[in-house]
Amino acid sequence: MLGSGPIRIGQGIEFDYCSVHSVWALKKLGYETIIVNNNPETVSTDFDISDRLYFEPLTPEDVEAIIENERPSGAVVQFGGQTAIKLTRVISDMGVPILGTSARNVDRAEDRQLFDQVLEKTEIPRAAGTTVYTEEEALAVANKLGYPVLVRPSYVLGGQGMEIAYNDADISEFMDIINQTKQEHPILVDKYIEGTETEVDAVCDGEDILIPGIMEHIERTGIHSGDSISVYPAPGLSDDQKKKIAEYSKLLAKELQVIGLINIQFIAKNDELYVIEVNPRSSRTVPYISKVTGVPIVELAVRCMLGEKLKNLGFGTGLYKESPYSAVKMPVFSFEKLYGVETALGPEMKSTGEALGIALNWEDALYKGFLGSGSLIRAGNAGKKTLCVSLRSRDWEEALPIITRFANNGFHITATEGTCRYLNEHGVQAERISRPSEDSPNILNALQKGSLSLIINTPTRGRDKNRDGFRIRRAAVEHNTACLTSLDTAKAFISCLEKGDEQVLKPVNIARIF
Template identity: 50%
Template sequence: MIENEKLKEVILKAKMLGFSDVQLANLLNKSENDIKELRKKLNVLPVYKMVDTCAAEFEAKTPYYYSCYENLFYDEQNESIPSSKKKVIILGSGPIRIGQGVEFDYSTVHAIFALKEMGIEAIIVNNNPETVSTDYDTSDKLYFEPLTFEEIMNIVENEKKNGNLLGVIVQFGGQTAINLAMKLYNAGVNILGTSPQSIDLAEDREQFSKILKKLNIPQAEGATVYNEKDALKIAEKIGYPVLVRPSYVLGGRAMEIVYNENELKDYMKEAVKVSSEHPILIDKFLDDAVEIDVDAVCDGEDVFIGAIMEHIEEAGIHSGDSACVIPPQTLSKEIINTIVDYTTKLAKELGVVGLINIQYAIKDGIVYIIEANPRASRTVPYVSKSIGAPLAKIATKVMLGHKLKDMGYTGLAKPKYVSVKEAVFPFQKLPGVDPVLSPEMKSTGEAIGIDRDFGKAYYKAQLSANMELPTSGTVFISVKNKDKQHILNIAKKFNELGFNIVATKGTAEVIRNAGLNVKIVKKISEGMSGNILELIHKGEIDLIINTSSGSKAKSDGYYIRRAAVELNIPYITTIQGALSTIKAIESIKKGDLGVYSLNELEN
């Protein structure tokens, strides 16, 4: 008995000092579950205190709680008293960082709205006070706790003491929450919506490939590898370029396109450092493909496709950084029908109950699947606003047993206007960072432009993202060799729009051979006097189109793009972005930029 009291005192002091069960397990050479059971046996349990939002001037009533371990010499005082209601716990996404944050908070808030409409108590677990889901008047109850297995289980056990805890929703917390699903399920927690087994099916490369073969859905050739030798072997087999990335990453972290064996060797040395616990995924990169994002809700029987989003930039740019448009502007009816068919079949086969995001690439008329994520995506707010249907609310009701047919949501939604999403980047705040786009996400926000016309919608999106496109002046064009086949059409369009064209020698030759006027300007490496950087700093350039020839730092292109950022000159780094810019400028020159209410656009 005395030994138990001493052990209890040691464990309690350790918990008061902030040691987690995982840390104690490592120190004592036991499992996390052993420590958890030992704590319960010794009655070393957390209590929850209300955050004093009133500075002790009068009693606080905001439902904010945090956990602590009381001193042995004080009575336990748990201020989080579980209600007798039906209740659901929603896991947030934690700290906001590139690839995960505010967009998931939007879905969390809409889930709260749905639960309240159904008369169910909404309980949020999140450790980020700078979100709407953690506002005092949003949820019924909020736990400011780390999003770890230990803390979630403590909250589950506290809330189960009274009322009816229906389960936990993990779909709205990005990868952070999804990664907890299986562990919570194995501990006896009811995961609402898509089962953890189905989530793992989508995450497991080999199992997912088997499903795609069964459904006859094309997938770019690829494999999972654990070392450099296997990586080189697979890359040689499928052919360069290849897209490589660590598994279970956020925002395309450490994702790259590699073009040869030396680049892959360099990558493998870095990638293993980024994620030594997980394998590396290698896929054949579909060069010059059109990338597509789809957000859908499935109830296990029917599928509601909120939107098919066509990326403005070609495949190879992270979906979070690429501008995209609803509805698609260049896809044939046949391709759209194929995407609807694949999405419907895959959502049902995976047993999705709630949201799913699927990314496709279209090359030579074939629709390839890139990946599927059975959770909320960062595009859910954009899609919901574009189609006038709250996907996260619909998904929450589906998770609680409602049927899509009964709610009136099936098939592909038909938007009544054009919506363009543009990414917002932090490059002005990050000196020295190259603003060129890549498979690794860099954006920290997004803006939307809505109109009846694509060009005007795209212009509005750029304006909202702090890039005001000029309607006259001088455009500088310099592109990598691979893009020179596309540049002639772009130069002709700018010429027709009345722009003066300035270009470096290689690009200028292509333009001049077509009989267009173009002024040749020196590269930075060709001399300081009269080079492009000097013209930019003199204010003689109004728009820059510069595509990168690789990731090697400090090239001419790098200094041009950095100057554009620092001087707030609009710059385009992809061919598709340049073509969309031309459409936007054409639309604005034809008529004023209209401002409408959504009701006006729907009529």
């Protein structure tokens, strides 16, 4: 059993959960288990979880030495996240059977060029795009597709290297960053589609599929799934869309001959559904969806990997019945510990933890999630509540009703010049505040004094640390002031504040909701 190695952004306790539950399932079935994991912080690295533990790096050389010493009858790579799945081909070439999805089909899902062929064969829609290796090829494709485009390499952890490019300069910058590491697999340049992102974790036995639940992200596409607020059951999807997601998931699982776990991400836009990517492994949402649906996903996956069929395991096949409770997975960030890091959310994951809210409706679950992550507390400073707004001009119209709701709920509104003028012209009383590059007193001075309760700042793209937006976001972190960089998050946030702190939320015993 390969673990996930040292915890880092994009990979952590979620895969530890999967590894431990898979070991327990194997022990229950009478198997002797060996874990390879070099992280002292995780439960899977405790000496009493498996029969034997190798505290060794998850590299081809170290794993090969362990295999030569142990001569295992099989290897499990699905539960250690991207670190483990990248070793599938190496272990298979050593002659050790891979339990679950084969090395060939892992490549077909992870390699962007091969996955494109899978989508062609199954006739499942996806954003227009093609694979490239060089900056020149990327520029040609981006100009043919039309901006914005999504640039993403293969076999990456937590969306590393993924960016949305809005012009040629972005392409040149992002390709230069990606190619600082030698790329053994092609890079995909896709047309960026702005829609609702949805996600499924499923168990497959090679023929049938079981989907415990469909999750919907509050933030629209373009923000990494690990940084999005995830809601189950999906409140914004129609029954027809859910059926289509289940249908596409089964088609992809059968074509990729998945045995065990699979994670699939989709874009829903109007009545169309597009596939973003397929991960033939556990994902960071497996513990979340297991807890809120009552489906023991990891144990079912293990039993399928050992040859059992889903129809005989007691939970049926297809889309599982929806829970009467709603659940929200709320990301938690550690920007205050990461000096100089850009806090604006995008395709590359930045969260380091999560909070969980469960209630009888998704609005109350969302409120619990914000409360659990500490966001509501930081925004509700004593005394005068002041919201500072600095937005891209293209966001002004969309932001107007959101900022109006903040004003109606007792927030004094301050805004940078362009945003302030637009708000005042459209009926929202706002006071102008200077940018960091302008004369004092400005936003930085206000943050130093502790006079701002909340900041909403939608960033222009790029990595220039001298930009006003970057300086605002970093200063907010350093002065412990909540800063929202997505209008979707801001809309969800004010919905929770409108409920009021006096609301009595009932606790839910998660062990008794099924």
